[in-house]
Amino acid sequence: MAKIYADNxxxxxxxxxxxxxxxxxxxxxxxxxxxxYEVGQEAQEKLTEAREKVARLLGCEAREIIFTSGGSEAxxxxxxxxxxxxxxxxxxxxxxxxxxxHAVLHTLNKLEKEGFEVTLLDVHENGLVTPEQVEEAIRPxxxxxxxxxxxxxxxxxxxxKEIGKICKEKGVLFHTDAVQVAGQLHIDxxxxxxxxxxxxxxxFHGPKGAGALYARKGIVITNLIEGxxxxxxxxxxxxxxxxxxxxxxxxxxxxxxxxxxxAKLLEMREVLIEGISKIPHSILNGDKxxxxxxxxxxxxxxxxxxxxxxxxxxxxxCASSGSACTSGSLDPSHVLLAIGRPHEIAHGSIRLSxxxxxxxxxxxxxxxxxxxxVTYLRRISPVWRDLEQGKVEHII
Amino acid sequence: xxxxxxxxxxxxxxxxxxxxxxxxxxxGEVGNATCGDIMxxxxxxxxxxxxxxxxxxxxxxxxxxxSSMATELxxxxxxxxxxxxxxxxxxxxxxxxxxxxxxxxxxxxxxxxAAIEDYRKRxxxxx
Ligand SMILES: Cc1ncc(COP(=O)(O)O)c(C=O)c1O
Ligand SMILES: [Zn+2]
Numbered sequence: 437m438a439k440i441y442a443d444n445x446x447x448x449x450x451x452x453x454x455x456x457x458x459x460x461x462x463x464x465x466x467x468x469x470x471x472x473y474e475v476g477q478e479a480q481e482k483l484t485e486a487r488e489k490v491a492r493l494l495g496c497e498a499r500e501i502i503f504t505s506g507g508s509e510a511x512x513x514x515x516x517x518x519x520x521x522x523x524x525x526x527x528x529x530x531x532x533x534x535x536x537x538h539a540v541l542h543t544l545n546k547l548e549k550e551g552f553e554v555t556l557l558d559v560h561e562n563g564l565v566t567p568e569q570v571e572e573a574i575r576p577x578x579x580x581x582x583x584x585x586x587x588x589x590x591x592x593x594x595x596x597k598e599i600g601k602i603c604k605e606k607g608v609l610f611h612t613d614a615v616q617v618a619g620q621l622h623i624d625x626x627x628x629x630x631x632x633x634x635x636x637x638x639x640f641h642g643p644k645g646a647g648a649l650y651a652r653k654g655i656v657i658t659n660l661i662e663g664x665x666x667x668x669x670x671x672x673x674x675x676x677x678x679x680x681x682x683x684x685x686x687x688x689x690x691x692x693x694x695x696x697x698x699a700k701l702l703e704m705r706e707v708l709i710e711g712i713s714k715i716p717h718s719i720l721n722g723d724k725x726x727x728x729x730x731x732x733x734x735x736x737x738x739x740x741x742x743x744x745x746x747x748x749x750x751x752x753x754c755a756s757s758g759s760a761c762t763s764g765s766l767d768p769s770h771v772l773l774a775i776g777r778p779h780e781i782a783h784g785s786i787r788l789s790x791x792x793x794x795x796x797x798x799x800x801x802x803x804x805x806x807x808x809x810v811t812y813l814r815r816i817s818p819v820w821r822d823l824e825q826g827k828v829e830h831i832i
Numbered sequence: 833x834x835x836x837x838x839x840x841x842x843x844x845x846x847x848x849x850x851x852x853x854x855x856x857x858x859x860g861e862v863g864n865a866t867c868g869d870i871m872x873x874x875x876x877x878x879x880x881x882x883x884x885x886x887x888x889x890x891x892x893x894x895x896x897x898x899s900s901m902a903t904e905l906x907x908x909x910x911x912x913x914x915x916x917x918x919x920x921x922x923x924x925x926x927x928x929x930x931x932x933x934x935x936x937x938x939x940x941x942x943x944x945x946a947a948i949e950d951y952r953k954r955x956x957x958x959x
Contacts, residue, residue, distance in 0.1 A: 740868055742892035746844065768868065780865035816850055816896070818872035818888040819865055 437752040440798045445789035451641040454686040461678035486684035495624035502649045502667045507615035507636030508539035510649035514611040514632040515543045517658040522579020528552045529578045534774035535559050559774045563592030563722035571602050578608050585614040589771040590722030591731025600629025619690025642686030646679035697792045701729035708732045711803035719832045730790035738820035739784040739813040751805040756787045837927035843897035851886045860947025869895040871943040880911050894933035902940035
């Protein structure tokens, strides 16, 4: 059975260009960039090229890029660095949102235990926070605002430039987790008032285990890994040259394609949203307009997400869910709870995230499979029986 | 490696004893929508023997497969045999479950106990 891969927010298939770059690097530029002979220096050159490329695509300078092992490390490093800087000036208040990725939330939890105070802004039902909320939350002792550019589950795009502007005016550092955005929307850190930004290669058809942190020059970055002097002393360890070069190539390719890709993704997204909306007692999560072009996210009443995903997999469709049972905790997705979905509804969700590898022909197949699976699971669900018999009222 | 064993996937894909019994002698329901798994079991009982059993489950693969397996294991058995059914027996019959999915399968054992309790209550109010 031909698989339909609709989980590109989890990870993407590497592009041919990225794979070729990676293999070429492994074969030809195998030297250690810190070695002074030619083989090493050639690898160093590739690294420099990659850094310049990534910097150009994000609108910053090469020396403002630190290569990391991925999005999680970049998030950790940005937040820890800002906290350290804050603590020096006795500023120990951080602002974030309730629906960040765990790479951010867990780092903030750790800081709370160390005496920092964290304000998590409420997210509106449409999956957005406003610049006004940020402005109201900033205090004299605020050292960092960290708000994701686009949410990884429901795909909503935050008003980053406006939030950045407020932070700039108030003299507070602003970090954004742009892991879901890089290669999807044009990023320009200077124009968008961003001080620090995280990206991860495997979300834009690059390799896993490579990412980058942009940190505006002048911001003193704290090392998470001690050792050699790589990455200007900010991240020890021999650089993963093949993955870094492939990341730069993948980002370039993704950015070149943005306009064309967006048009195609939007068309597919709208077909999916329209088709899935016809399933009774379903609801789209996240703003209809201000969302990533490839993101579709729905909740269905009366069913549970893991069963939904397993049966979709049986029909050859790879999707994801914010269901508790898939993650091993009893609570459903913190993102869905943050936008106010009650537990009963939050358990029955599906995320479909498209890339340019998907085709319009796949969309009706996804819709049909989803209809069948939802209908079946409702038929075997005691919750659905109670809803249908009027013993319990429908929420959606 | 798949998340679930073949037996789990078989019971998940082709649940045995699925549905409701309109004139059930006992109904047991455990779990709640907040925590994510709900199981409802319907019994027909004749002379202390479970002559028919059906279930409905809102829940994950583990929950649905455990419900199905549990109903298979106690169909045709006496009430006291059914009460002796443990979660461990259900899990074993399914060829094991991932550690973090065991809690979903506990519901099957509990639902059966709840149904039998319901039966006892109904018997008492009859007498
Ligand atoms: C928004 C967001 N931040 C951070 C991460 C973590 O990135 P990585 O897997 O590269 O550590 C992810 C992906 O899982 C993500 O979606
Ligand atoms: Zn479960």
